[in-house]
Amino acid sequence: MKKSDIILEQLLDAVLILDPQGFILYANKGAGKLFGKHEEQLIGENFGYPVTPFEIQEIWVAQNKKNLNLEMLANKIMWEEKPAFLVSLRDVTEKKNLESELRTANNQLKKQTLGLKSLNEALLESNTSLEQFAHVASHDLKEPLRKIKTFCYRIEDDCKANLPPNCINYLHKIVASVTRMNDMIEGVLTYSSIRASDQPIERIDLTETIKHVETDLEELIKQKQAVIQYDNLPQLDGANALIYQLFYNLILNALKFSKKEERPIIYLTSKVITKRKKQYAVIVLKDNGIGFDQAQAEKIFESFTRLNSKDKFEGTGLGLSLCKKIVTRHNGSIEAKGIENKGAEFHITLPLKQNRGIG
16 A cells, blocks of 8 residues: 555545546545445446536535535545546534534524523612612611600600619610611611622621520510520621621521420530631531421522421511521521421531621
């Protein structure tokens, strides 16, 4: 075999050498594969007469009745000292089909992009309306709170001489709770309306946060004879009203889903870990309540999700959804673990320091 033959055999493309009358003088293995024959069987077959380089594809497709897309190169050469044509054929059907699919996908993507643009514009308009509504609603909520505080002060001023000390203490607790509720409304409003870079970040003592939660849930804690145990909780950066809301919801959730026949006990423990040279507080809140099926661990963080009957347990299904949103905005994470009738655990991981805004 000549050196030129060896080179042609190694080519993946179909290679033919034709005489001026269109008869095949040589075919490599690539040509045999394209024609569906052994390459030696092609020798002597006629490609059509007369033949020019530009007629080869048209003649071959017509004769073989195959709907193929071929890329063809043809050059005049001398073969065994006689004029001939060197023809290279490549089946690009798959390539053409892929190009067609890509064009179709690109057109669909353009339509989807236009659709998303319209959706984003609609969402922007909706968000603007919601922000306006939130401002109005917050004003309507804060006004009765202001009146509650005012009348508490008036009762204390006008009736202080006739009120026993425990009643004065109750009035002070009402005022403290109203103040925190007002702060919470402001915090949630800020959380829902302003940009991440504008979120105020403070140094928060989680022990103080839990004490405030205990005060606001005092009646429910007494009613259920619940015990909340915690010690040496860390300090960390965050939006004070939102971190309060996070633990308020988690503790309220533990009290709400406690067992009727067993005294609720809620444990809060913490530790500091380092990940990628950054320190995080891992707070675990554990209870001895009714628990849940671990298969539902992700579902419980979805908005309006309820795993239990409304007749047995009150609630909107928004509490844990808000918890996850608050933790995410603080660049942290929250996971739930549960065993039915044995209790639930919530693992909250939060950075000790916020190097970027709260989103």
